[in-house]
Amino acid sequence: MTNPETGSASAVSRTRSDLGRRAALRRQELGLTREEVAARAAASPGYLQYVEEHTADPDIGFMLRLASALETTVAELVGRTTELPAGFGKAAAHPEVLVLSAAECRERLSTHGVGRIAVTIDDAPAIFPVNYTVADELIAYRTAPEAGPAAAAGQDVALEVDHIDDAFSQGWSVLVVGPAHVVTDSHETRRLEEHAHTGPWIGDGRHQWIAIHPNRITGRRIRVMGAHAPSKATP
Structure with a gap:
């Protein structure tokens, strides 16, 4: 079973109806355009628009790249952390x-x-x-x-x-x-x-x-x- 921090194909599938909303909101929080996020994730802006606006089921490779582009985790994008308090990340070194x-x-x-x-x-x-x-x-x-x-x-x-x-x-x-x-x-x-x-x-x-x-x-x-x-x- 895949580490929940990076996510799994089944986790993405279960919550994919929320994926587009969460991805779009995170992109807006960062002040990024679709073109900028698509370039970071090595994807086309058209496909990113489809993910944001439709029921999509991307593979885990794209999900990892998208999470990195949006400076978050797959777990966050698919809603695995919605019932947890903020602050589960480990303290940084400096x-x-x-x-x-x-x-x-x-x-x-x-x-x-x-x-x-x-x-x-x-x-x-x-x-x-x-x-x-x-x-x-x-x-x-x-x-x-x-x-x-x-x-x-x-x-x-x-x-x-x-x-x-x-x-x-x-x-x-x-x-x-x-x-x-x-x-x-x-x-x-x-x-x-x-x-x-x-x-x-x-x-x-x-x-x-x-x-x-x-x-x-x-x-x-x-x-x-x-x-x-x-x-x-x-x-």
Whole structure:
């Protein structure tokens, strides 16, 4: 049986309906065109487009080249790691820890994503994942009034966003700290709706916007010498 890190033909076959979506998303995360990835993977752009947009069943040789081109693993591309926490990669031999500037932190926050909001409920700390949206100086998310993330309103809260690259044992994290409030102004609500790229992954019924006014944004990055350059922020 093939090592799960490199994948196997049967693993590819079982999850091939997700392969195109995962490959396209990873390519966009890296800021690469199909032509650039195809050249890295020694394939034609037309075939890469077919893999991204159709139900394809590539052989393991192509999968290994594609994973290398996308700076990831076959296991990641076929969804073998979706139920595992990030950080399974081994620590690199000589990592370098860098402090990110405020501008670099905002670049990594980009326009939207998934972060973790830290709040206090009944005098105890609690952390919830949220789909956040960046609108000018505000960082906001939608929730239900009775849901845990709604407890952020009226508090100084922390929002943490990170990205882990298991393939190269590197990554970054950004911490946003500031007061949060329930958005009640209709113009501000409309502006946030216009900026929102996605609804809450958890489902409908979450229409209350909570906005954070950052008064401190800090971040760190773990870089491994010799690894690929970090991914570009994408809209």
